[in-house]
Amino acid sequence: AKFLGYEISVRKDYTTQKNARGETRRHRNGNVILHVSREVIKKKLLSLEAMNVKTRNGKEVWSSKGRTYLIDNEPQDIVARFNTEIRGFYNYYSIANNASALGRSFGCIMRFSMLKTFAQKLNSSVRTITNKYREDDKFVVWYTDKKGERKPRVFYNEGFKRITDLGTQKCDNLPYLFNTPSMSLVERLTANKCELCGKEGNVVSHHVRKLSELRGKTGWERKMLKMHRKSLIVCAECHNMIHAENS
Ligand SMILES: [Zn+2]
Ligand SMILES: [Zn+2]
Structure with a gap:
């Protein structure tokens, strides 16, 4: 699936690694591949x-x-x-x-x-x-x-290291919108269906930093609160509407 210029794919092998407590865990970011x-x-x-x-x-x-x-x-x-x-x-x-x-x-x-x-x-x-x-x-x-x-x-000399640990930003100022994309987020994205109006096709992900920022004043805020998700998968029209209401 294509998403914001990224090619998103899911890695098939499920590598595990030991965490600090010695427990075996699936690698935190091992499943989702973002490729430009x-x-x-x-x-x-x-x-x-x-x-x-x-x-x-x-x-x-x-x-x-x-x-x-x-x-x-x-x-x-x-x-x-x-x-x-x-x-x-x-x-x-x-x-x-x-x-x-x-x-x-x-x-x-x-x-x-x-x-x-x-x-x-x-x-x-x-x-x-x-x-x-x-x-x-x-x-x-x-x-x-x-x-x-x-x-x-x-002239720019700060390198091009991959960033794996991101700071936070208020809204979806790309690409800080997702820290580590979760499997469920990728699944929702690849479903290509707007979670607000139900339209099928190209979707984007709208993010908020904290759910507590949402007041439930608008339909999309209520939807995010109800889903208890900081991201909402929406079509372009709904995304524009969200940002129009947000400003
Ligand atoms: Zn929509
Ligand atoms: Zn947005």
Whole structure:
């Protein structure tokens, strides 16, 4: 099943592990696999115009390219924009089982796209740009802010580790919507049926942090309270309605 750009599947083997008390438990996250496909990464990079795709000997080859439409921006603003885009994408997919592989390809293309954008802007080469802005293993642009202070802008270097333990967020600001997706949540998602209006088709999951936040004022709140679930599987229309009522 597809869910928010993830391919969700269920792992067939039921590996167990011992917990702190020495009891055998099914691995906490062993059943549900979230996978981000190459197509998702490809689409994103193409939409940013950060890469070219060519076919060589029947094989698809990705190569980074400079984003010409950014070269009139200030260097620090170009870095800020890349950082925001990289963080946004990584935040979204950081809980995927293949998050680090995804980060490697996405991050690598973005890094070289940034270097090539700088090279275009400054009429220079990637090598010269790298040497010019390198500080230790970081890429740093120094600039003067509006108050006249010298500030460093550092290109994203926080890595792409898979996040398995998430903080909490109030509502479904993706992807923090699920800590560890449970089997029952996946089963409800793959049923492809809106739990509010009953319509069959594409569904999304609406989440709240705590049930105690719900006042039972609306139909969906009452439904969640009755089900005693922090997630509700809904169709797009119902989800829009929920967020309209929520704001
Ligand atoms: Zn619905
Ligand atoms: Zn929602």
